[in-house]
Amino acid sequence: MNITRRQLLILLPAAAVAWESIIAGTPEASPNYNMTDHWWGMLMDVTKCIGCGSCVRACQLENQVPDGYFRTWIERYHVSDWEMEYPKVDSPDGGKTGFPPAREDGGKNFFVPKLCNHCVESPCTQVCPVGATFVSPDGVVLVDQKYCLGCRYCVQACPYGCRFINPATNTANKCTLCYHRITKGLTTACCEVCPTGTRQLADLKNPNDPIHAFLKTHSVQVLKPQMATRSKCFYYGLDGSVR
Amino acid sequence: MKSFKDAGHLFRLAAVFVAGLALFLIVRGFLVPRSFGQYGHYRGNAIGEIAALPVSYAGHQVCEGCHTDVLEVKSKGVHKAVACESCHGPLAKHADDPASVQPVKLDTAKLCVRCHEENLAKPKNFPQVASADHSGGAACDTCHKPHSPAMVAGGSQ
Amino acid sequence: MQIPVEGFMYPNEVELQWSVLIVLYPFLTGLVAGAFILASLERVFQVEAVKPTYRLALLTALAFLIVAPLPLQLHLGHPERSYEMYLTPHGSSAMAMFGFVYLWYLLAVLVLEIWLDYRHDIVVMSQSTTGWRQLVYRALTLGSSNISERSLHIDERAGWLITVIGIPSAFLLHGYVGFIFGSVKANPWWSSPLMPVVFLFSAMVSGIAVVMLLYMLMCRLRGETIDMRCVDTIAKYLFYTFIIDFSLEMLDLVHRIYEADESFRSLDFMVHSRLYFSHIVVQILMGTVVPIGLLALTQVVKLTEVQRKRTYVVAGCLTMIGIFAMRWNVVIGGQLFSKSFLGYTTYKMGFVAREGLLTAIILTILPFFILWALVKLLPPWPERHSVAISAAASGD
Numbered sequence: 001m002n003i004t005r006r007q008l009l010i011l012l013p014a015a016a017v018a019w020e021s022i023i024a025g026t027p028e029a030s031p032n033y034n035m036t037d038h039w040w041g042m043l044m045d046v047t048k049c050i051g052c053g054s055c056v057r058a059c060q061l062e063n064q065v066p067d068g069y070f071r072t073w074i075e076r077y078h079v080s081d082w083e084m085e086y087p088k089v090d091s092p093d094g095g096k097t098g099f100p101p102a103r104e105d106g107g108k109n110f111f112v113p114k115l116c117n118h119c120v121e122s123p124c125t126q127v128c129p130v131g132a133t134f135v136s137p138d139g140v141v142l143v144d145q146k147y148c149l150g151c152r153y154c155v156q157a158c159p160y161g162c163r164f165i166n167p168a169t170n171t172a173n174k175c176t177l178c179y180h181r182i183t184k185g186l187t188t189a190c191c192e193v194c195p196t197g198t199r200q201l202a203d204l205k206n207p208n209d210p211i212h213a214f215l216k217t218h219s220v221q222v223l224k225p226q227m228a229t230r231s232k233c234f235y236y237g238l239d240g241s242v243r
Numbered sequence: 244m245k246s247f248k249d250a251g252h253l254f255r256l257a258a259v260f261v262a263g264l265a266l267f268l269i270v271r272g273f274l275v276p277r278s279f280g281q282y283g284h285y286r287g288n289a290i291g292e293i294a295a296l297p298v299s300y301a302g303h304q305v306c307e308g309c310h311t312d313v314l315e316v317k318s319k320g321v322h323k324a325v326a327c328e329s330c331h332g333p334l335a336k337h338a339d340d341p342a343s344v345q346p347v348k349l350d351t352a353k354l355c356v357r358c359h360e361e362n363l364a365k366p367k368n369f370p371q372v373a374s375a376d377h378s379g380g381a382a383c384d385t386c387h388k389p390h391s392p393a394m395v396a397g398g399s400q
Numbered sequence: 401m402q403i404p405v406e407g408f409m410y411p412n413e414v415e416l417q418w419s420v421l422i423v424l425y426p427f428l429t430g431l432v433a434g435a436f437i438l439a440s441l442e443r444v445f446q447v448e449a450v451k452p453t454y455r456l457a458l459l460t461a462l463a464f465l466i467v468a469p470l471p472l473q474l475h476l477g478h479p480e481r482s483y484e485m486y487l488t489p490h491g492s493s494a495m496a497m498f499g500f501v502y503l504w505y506l507l508a509v510l511v512l513e514i515w516l517d518y519r520h521d522i523v524v525m526s527q528s529t530t531g532w533r534q535l536v537y538r539a540l541t542l543g544s545s546n547i548s549e550r551s552l553h554i555d556e557r558a559g560w561l562i563t564v565i566g567i568p569s570a571f572l573l574h575g576y577v578g579f580i581f582g583s584v585k586a587n588p589w590w591s592s593p594l595m596p597v598v599f600l601f602s603a604m605v606s607g608i609a610v611v612m613l614l615y616m617l618m619c620r621l622r623g624e625t626i627d628m629r630c631v632d633t634i635a636k637y638l639f640y641t642f643i644i645d646f647s648l649e650m651l652d653l654v655h656r657i658y659e660a661d662e663s664f665r666s667l668d669f670m671v672h673s674r675l676y677f678s679h680i681v682v683q684i685l686m687g688t689v690v691p692i693g694l695l696a697l698t699q700v701v702k703l704t705e706v707q708r709k710r711t712y713v714v715a716g717c718l719t720m721i722g723i724f725a726m727r728w729n730v731v732i733g734g735q736l737f738s739k740s741f742l743g744y745t746t747y748k749m750g751f752v753a754r755e756g757l758l759t760a761i762i763l764t765i766l767p768f769f770i771l772w773a774l775v776k777l778l779p780p781w782p783e784r785h786s787v788a789i790s791a792a793a794s795g796d
Contacts, residue, residue, distance in 0.1 A: 050358055161409075
């Protein structure tokens, strides 16, 4: 099989163009906000939560969360006595419109707000087949709505149940830590409206952030530590019965 | 070589595979988004797209910029840590164009119980009442001023 | 649509994510892996007795492999973006890597092996048929009409090599599907190192059973006598594989019951309530214990040919139902309980819906139509082959 000079003259430029296409791609201009200066998390003081549902409502309004799905929700726990393995838990409509009267059998009752934990070793990111969900350089786990296939693997992989498929877009959806607000110097919608200071946005890279002093002086927990997801949502006052 | 002559069909097959692979790589070059891989295994532009989403809650600092009189009252009362939009709802549109977007007048009979209705699961030291017994259904602002609701001798401050 | 919930579930967990189509998908790829391994018994392990099913097993594998991506596409929120899995596969995602395992198996193993085995017949038919059929066969020859002794010998050697690579590839194909579930640490019903192995052995069981059933059916349809030596051997391999599969599943069960970790009480309750019929009755009793018993009977007691044929058919059909139930119990069962271990939800399966039962039924039947077309195009049996050639030569 001999290649003539003429054929080569045609083949080489064609190959060059093809090669260009293969390795091409200059990224478009990055946003102004400097991501590497921040490492976002949240601090949750469960002892202050009154289960008013303001956070759930605000999140829905701020982020157009469809009814029946939740980027954040509140759980109410009832622990009878010493039996920590089997609490009675309810979350009527995610706690959006508050809670009915609690059981009166002398047990312990409390509220626990939940949301995406923005894990550093996030299992949802690990399983995404195409790179539609990712941990941003400033520590927020986000979903690329234009790239997501809606395969639901990430929903299965999240140990905390914080992801869902938005029926309007057929893509994965979850708490974005109000990325569109925190990159403008605002706090998240849920933290803004929380009347008791239960929820507080935390920038772990900011040495002046109050979370650092808090972590030094209080015992905190993360949800499901055995999953080793390196969750960045820190709970103070979390009872052992919380799932 | 003699053995290769009889393996000609295998070479043709290999050529088909190589051609397929080359075609795939070329098509891939066109289809992969430009910003993919910029920061990691994802489309870099997605970050900017998410950051550009519209804001619905203005944030209490914005409210306080104009409503200094309310801030004056509120900062002396027990609701000083409660954000404006916690009760008044999302008002970024109002903050952008105060004249054309007016906040809705709130019905305290329904609003206040969301936080203050008595419930065993609420922290013991949090002010809560059984509203039916407490006010007999009357609106809360009959007696309490929402911006500074604590009652002192002689009426609400 | 109100979904009944018992106990507490995280609010986003109430609706199931993966439907009956995702149950169907491992079932179909399992048949592929199993059919291929049966074919490789003859090719690599020189089990002469199963030779009559060799080509049929390969075509069966191909028919099911072609249909396998369809339930996935129908399930995706954005099937038009599914090509992204090949463009920007995420290296840490088992699902992404599976796209390549699938492609490798389809192109580098199955298609190649079929082509090499059939090449002589393809070349002959490209010269003896006319019309559009001739065009198809000519395309398949890739322009080479060399069917000399030496070239066929080269094909034989190459085919043998491909089968040798193909066996671990088939293991990888279905083991990977098991890994997609087994690697999800958030779900204790799935998360287990045994999952890929259990999936693989149950795949082999279903694949062997389907080829056995298809062979017997096709002999009947063609009016041919069933080669009992062949079927007896296949049934024997089915029996041995089933024993291994059952042992693995029992091991998983016993281990769970013994360790009784945080998820155990919740899962145990689920198996005894919501999953009772599909797990205990269909999968274990009807789908495993009974077929193993029937097959054991044929090994121990001397039955007549007719009795054996009937036993194999019953055992084979029950096996297929049982393995489907196993997939159902893994996929659906894994989503019925809450990750808080405090509650259960319900699977509302539609009928005429994109991910409904009707769709699943159609997708299950579709491979048989494709197989029929493949059998017409690439006849597996010599007599049929010569009939096809003479029919084609007379201008069919």
